Amino acid sequence: MLTISNIIRCQRLTQSPVQLLIIRNWHKEPIPVAWGKPEVGWTKLNFDGSCKGKTGKASIGGVLRNHKAEFLFGYAQSIGKTTSTIAELAALRRGLELVIENGWNDVWLEGDSKTLVEIIAQKRLVKCTEAQRHVSHINLMIPELNNCIVTHIYREGNRAADKFAQMGHQMKKPQIWRNNPPFQVVPIMHEDAEGKIVLRRR
Template sequence: MLVLTKTFRFQKLVQLPVCEQLIRYFHREPIPVAWKKPENGWTKLNFDGSCKGRNGKSSIGGVVRNDKAEFLLGYAESIGCANSTIAEITALRRGLELVLENGWNNDVWLEGDAKTLVEILVKRRTIRCLEVQRHVSHINSILPELNNYIVSHVYREGNRAADKFAQMGHQLDKPTIWRDNPPHEVLNIVHEDAQGKIVLRRR
């Protein structure tokens, strides 16, 4: 079962003077965003991809936590040159593989901050890129092995731990996995997420 918990809204674009655009931007009410722990018995995978520079140097990362917001596993690695969609979908694919390898295939919540990828998975959007098609096919072959799962979008402010792992991936020479205890670079974020810290996002 796929559940899309984020409602997408599309508004008509109106060209305004730059000064007025800036005034409106900075006077909009910020959106409170927080990472949410999964329901009792569920496992949550947050994933993210990162692209830097004109050459498209990319990396991936993700974090798995239980219903008590306890850190179970984190992963990060450099994947060479790729666009943002490839990075995001590779991050999800790797996360799913680790979820299965560790036996967390009951009640899994998959969450990322890439709307396009969530739409591809939930709405079965048509994909033209052959490489993306290949990744999606592999993911679709993994998903039936999960007994129950949902897929959702979250703003980047609610995906900070996965984002940090993805950033760390740029500095790694080989794929790295952390188990039970997060690295110090992510420790504060994991603790803040567990406490329900709210991060304000400008619209």
């Protein structure tokens, strides 16, 4: 039979890991995230894929801006049922197609999928046939550019591309915006241009 002192000690043992976890979370500092402008003469492509968990319906979106953070191009498209990885790859692939079609040669590619960025930057092979097909097309297009860098950014710094991807879910056919962005994206772009910092909670 447990005494009162033993019951109290057992409660302490069972509660201790939870308490420690909470304390650790309290002490983690939020990460400041901001979208960064490219260098003069460079074009920056932010891309994103969106996948609805229950339905599996996916869409893509992206935005291209210059060194003044001025809007150049935006795109959004529904791509049917697929995985989030395929959606991210399709978003980058479509963005690169637009980059090449419009003759931009010095390009900064940025997305919020760290795994995808590593696959492209390190030219890694992937097991999924469909994913590898996208990767192969991307790897063929990148050498067509004079200069190209690929970086990862947290979602808080990729909000404009995320908005385009979300809009893609509502599209019955692919849509492109040139020079004038859709009104839904304008506030985010203004904040990005001003260097607004968004805190990422860990």
